[in-house]
Amino acid sequence: MRVDDLRDILSLQVLTEGIPLDAEVRGGYVSDLLSDVMANAKEGDIWITLQTHLNIVAVATMKGIAGIIIVNGRRPDEETLKKASEEGIPILSTKETAFVVAGKLYKALNVKEI
Amino acid sequence: MHIKDTIEGSFHIVGGDFSRAGEASTEIKSILQSLGFNKEIVRRAAIATFEAEMNIIIYTTAGILRYEITPERIKIIAQDMGPGIEDIELAMQEGYSTAPDWVREMGWGSGMGLPNMKKNSDEFRIDSVVGEGTTVEMVIYLDNTKD
Numbered sequence: 001m002r003v004d005d006l007r008d009i010l011s012l013q014v015l016t017e018g019i020p021l022d023a024e025v026r027g028g029y030v031s032d033l034l035s036d037v038m039a040n041a042k043e044g045d046i047w048i049t050l051q052t053h054l055n056i057v058a059v060a061t062m063k064g065i066a067g068i069i070i071v072n073g074r075r076p077d078e079e080t081l082k083k084a085s086e087e088g089i090p091i092l093s094t095k096e097t098a099f100v101v102a103g104k105l106y107k108a109l110n111v112k113e114i
Numbered sequence: 115m116h117i118k119d120t121i122e123g124s125f126h127i128v129g130g131d132f133s134r135a136g137e138a139s140t141e142i143k144s145i146l147q148s149l150g151f152n153k154e155i156v157r158r159a160a161i162a163t164f165e166a167e168m169n170i171i172i173y174t175t176a177g178i179l180r181y182e183i184t185p186e187r188i189k190i191i192a193q194d195m196g197p198g199i200e201d202i203e204l205a206m207q208e209g210y211s212t213a214p215d216w217v218r219e220m221g222w223g224s225g226m227g228l229p230n231m232k233k234n235s236d237e238f239r240i241d242s243v244v245g246e247g248t249t250v251e252m253v254i255y256l257d258n259t260k261d
């Protein structure tokens with residue numbers, strides 16, 4: 001499953017421009033605490049969060065995150081999107097909650113893997 | 115991959131500059147990857163280094179992040195000219211944080227930084243003098259861990 005597959009399945013809006021959405025998604029992690037993501041997210045995870053600050057890009061880059069999904073219709077700062085474009089981290093958004101997004105993601109990944 | 119000599123370098127970290135957060139530690143991670151260390155070693159070093167860099171940015175005016183790699187170990191030293199830590203034992207507790215609200219709103223300040231640095235190091239030392247600064251030294255052993 002790739003980031004663009006998830007975009008279609010979850011009807012996500014892509015906020016970063018010009019970044020390829022072909023990264024392979026291996027799993028997901030849901031957290032709004034950056035140290036928690038640093039410690040526990042895995043390479044290739046999709047990160048589901050309501051954080052919008054610039055530093056989510058630094059954490060995602062460091063961890064090799066496949067993409068960030070910002071929930072609850074939150075809008076990241078312009079500088080966050082700029083940084084994400086520089087680092088090649090796709091940021092997508094949805095009006096849905098982390099619970100709903102995580103549920104759909106879990107289902108989507110499992111269906112593919114079985 | 116085999117290292118014969120010591121490989122070292124350092125980065126200046128400017129306190130309060132959140133826009134450059136993670137730059138130094140991401141660079142150090144790339145160096146470790148290019149040296150061919152296995153993923154687990156790189157992962158542990160990355161977590162520890164990133165958290166050390168963040169603490170300099172969040173709590174101090176300036177600091178230096180140094181790395182030193184020998185055939186036996188990776189050593190990361192984070193030295194700052196910050197306010198120092200009054201009660202190190204308290205600061206080391208998971209969940210303890212003095213980060214102000216605006217820093218917490220960004221997702222920092224969960225009090226996991228120092229515990230995660232310790233967890234991911236084989237040796238962990240912290241020295242702090244109130245009013246002078248803090249030095250954190252972390253060592254990760256490399257025995258049998260090279261690809």
Ligand SMILES: Nc1ncnc2c1ncn2[C@@H]1O[C@H](COP(=O)(O)OP(=O)(O)O)[C@@H](O)[C@H]1O
Binds near residue numbers: 173196205210213223
């Ligand atoms: N370099 C430092 N200089 C001054 N105080 C520090 C430093 N590093 C950590 N501290 C203190 O220790 C506390 C715990 O640090 P840490 O475990 O990294 O969690 P957090 O950064 O999330 O608060 C901080 O809230 C701060 O009070």
Ligand SMILES: [Mg+2]
Binds near residue numbers: 168169223227228
């Ligand atoms: Mg910290």
